[in-house]
Amino acid sequence: MSDIVVTLPDGSELSVAPGSTVEDVAYEIGPGLGEDTVGGVVDGDLAGREEPLEADCELVIITEDSEEYLRALRHSAAHVFAQALQRLYPEAKLAIGPPTDDGFYYDVAGVDLDADDLEDIEAEMYDIIEADYDIERVERSHEEALERYADNPYKRDILEEEAAGAETVSFYVQGDWEDLCRGPHVESTGEIGAVELLNIAAAYWRGDEDNDTLTRVYGTAFETEDDLEAYLERREEAKKRDHRRIGQEMDLFSIPDVTGPGLPLFHPNGKTVLRELRAFVDDLNGGEGYDFVETPHLFRTELWKQSGHYDNYVDDMFLLDVNDEEYGLKPMNCPGHATIFNEGNWSYRDLPVRYAENGKVYRKEQRGELSGLSRVWAFTIDDGHLFVEPDDIEREVDVIMEQIDEVLETFDLDYEVALATRPEKSVGSDEIWEQAESQLRDVLDSGGLDWDLEPGDGAFYGPKIDFAFEDALGRNWDGPTVQLDFNMPERFDLTYTGQDNDEHRPVMIHRALYGSYERFFMVLVEHFDGNFPTWLAPEQVRILPISDDNVGYAKQVKNRYLGDFRVEIEDRSWKIGKKIRTAHDDRVPYMLVVGDDEEAAGTVSVRDRFEAERNDVDVERFREHLRAEVEEKRVEPDFVG
Ligand SMILES: [Zn+2]
Numbered sequence: 001m002s003d004i005v006v007t008l009p010d011g012s013e014l015s016v017a018p019g020s021t022v023e024d025v026a027y028e029i030g031p032g033l034g035e036d037t038v039g040g041v042v043d044g045d046l047a048g049r050e051e052p053l054e055a056d057c058e059l060v061i062i063t064e065d066s067e068e069y070l071r072a073l074r075h076s077a078a079h080v081f082a083q084a085l086q087r088l089y090p091e092a093k094l095a096i097g098p099p100t101d102d103g104f105y106y107d108v109a110g111v112d113l114d115a116d117d118l119e120d121i122e123a124e125m126y127d128i129i130e131a132d133y134d135i136e137r138v139e140r141s142h143e144e145a146l147e148r149y150a151d152n153p154y155k156r157d158i159l160e161e162e163a164a165g166a167e168t169v170s171f172y173v174q175g176d177w178e179d180l181c182r183g184p185h186v187e188s189t190g191e192i193g194a195v196e197l198l199n200i201a202a203a204y205w206r207g208d209e210d211n212d213t214l215t216r217v218y219g220t221a222f223e224t225e226d227d228l229e230a231y232l233e234r235r236e237e238a239k240k241r242d243h244r245r246i247g248q249e250m251d252l253f254s255i256p257d258v259t260g261p262g263l264p265l266f267h268p269n270g271k272t273v274l275r276e277l278r279a280f281v282d283d284l285n286g287g288e289g290y291d292f293v294e295t296p297h298l299f300r301t302e303l304w305k306q307s308g309h310y311d312n313y314v315d316d317m318f319l320l321d322v323n324d325e326e327y328g329l330k331p332m333n334c335p336g337h338a339t340i341f342n343e344g345n346w347s348y349r350d351l352p353v354r355y356a357e358n359g360k361v362y363r364k365e366q367r368g369e370l371s372g373l374s375r376v377w378a379f380t381i382d383d384g385h386l387f388v389e390p391d392d393i394e395r396e397v398d399v400i401m402e403q404i405d406e407v408l409e410t411f412d413l414d415y416e417v418a419l420a421t422r423p424e425k426s427v428g429s430d431e432i433w434e435q436a437e438s439q440l441r442d443v444l445d446s447g448g449l450d451w452d453l454e455p456g457d458g459a460f461y462g463p464k465i466d467f468a469f470e471d472a473l474g475r476n477w478d479g480p481t482v483q484l485d486f487n488m489p490e491r492f493d494l495t496y497t498g499q500d501n502d503e504h505r506p507v508m509i510h511r512a513l514y515g516s517y518e519r520f521f522m523v524l525v526e527h528f529d530g531n532f533p534t535w536l537a538p539e540q541v542r543i544l545p546i547s548d549d550n551v552g553y554a555k556q557v558k559n560r561y562l563g564d565f566r567v568e569i570e571d572r573s574w575k576i577g578k579k580i581r582t583a584h585d586d587r588v589p590y591m592l593v594v595g596d597d598e599e600a601a602g603t604v605s606v607r608d609r610f611e612a613e614r615n616d617v618d619v620e621r622f623r624e625h626l627r628a629e630v631e632e633k634r635v636e637p638d639f640v641g
């Protein structure tokens, strides 16, 4: 029998004898990997280490470090939850129970649960884990599946929608319990090291407010008890740092009912932070040859039809009728920028053309999905679109990568980079895809970065580079994206005259350094626990007169020396201890304490928010330090420390 071809995630191919196991292939790649292998994903399905490969396939090797493994483990924990629930409440009906980024949930009906019930269910879950049932995949006919779920409208709905027309569907069986499921799962319930049920919420079936209200139980699972403990600690810390809570404490923003869901109001303190963030990227863009443009918040739907948003995105758009004509609030800024480009006559000498706009966009997220500033209906993107000759992709993307690096470094955010390449369905010629992807690879290689390849994960209209960064709590966030686009230039018939005097298509590059200001703001609030770097802090310095007699001197210090900074004077007649505590609670980076001694000597006492202190400071010296700290965008106040 001839060899089969196994395609690995980096696109490389390996010929092996049919019947080789996942583990055999891993050893073929390297002995270390072979030893660490716990399983594989074969053509998208999780498979055990011993699974024989009989035909050509795509294979991702899974080690205990793989994200896929943890997701499979958590999905298995969701099943264990459902099994435990039905042991205790046989009347409970199951809807869906997927893994999430940090755990799992299961939506159920027919039971009324409270926090105490969760403890009982958790104890039952540990019994199931200890019993170490094998988790086995079983195929059943579609008809039989419908019969089994005669009194479960949710599973029937799944069978009639997602699984419509399928001859067989898969169930996963553990002990005497089973669930309609596509998998993947770990091999037995005993692989789950630790579980915790976290909380109960309400959810609509299929997220639709017109459907049944279900009970959603959130939980998480890990391979070890230690991993779970570490996670619970991080979660506790994240709760303390919740941006909604800090936002209220620092008077940064609000989302009151009267304005509508997902429509945040930035108060003066929050807007100060936004203005600084904006000035930072405007400066970066101005320095790299971007032209600033401005476009309105709504356009006729003609434009959205031309851009393709009307066909693909209309459910998420806010539409309105004006004099019998349909308009749509913009969900993206690109069509406006493409149209501006189209109003000009361009030669190769004019390219690249780079447009930047801090543009507000509107996306109709489901109300149940809205949460603080992380998911909103209205947000601003620090958007940029470049129109470049195909040969210039590498040079332009290189500059964008440097900009992104500068932004993330400034906030002390470590990041990872991945290149997502051509998917099966795509527009654009082979030539342009190959040219673009090889230039992106060159950029990534020349940057000396470790980067991942995500084969086939690009958009249908072009490859992209994705950034993911990690915050101070060890949480991972989707970061900036550099997206190449071969489609929109076609749809808008964008052209430039080349050196050969013929008309050519530019490539469009979409990029943002923060992405959504609102979401980035939220991440910063939690990352810094509200202790913004001095350059961002709404109030940079607070002067604290020891007695009312020193208020005049405080004003002198402020007016004579600190006019370029955001400085307040605490002139309430409080004891100095209370003034210091209050400034500390308000997260002001610097406090200047002034009493009779300071007034006589013409100095100040400097305290920072870490409670470090230095007396007899020359005010001019402090000012020069502050200027440098702000200009260099240092992360922590460092005058005293
Ligand atoms: Zn499942």
Ligand SMILES: [Zn+2]
Pocket (backbone or CB within 6 Å): 332, 333, 334, 385, 510, 511
């Ligand atoms: Zn765009």
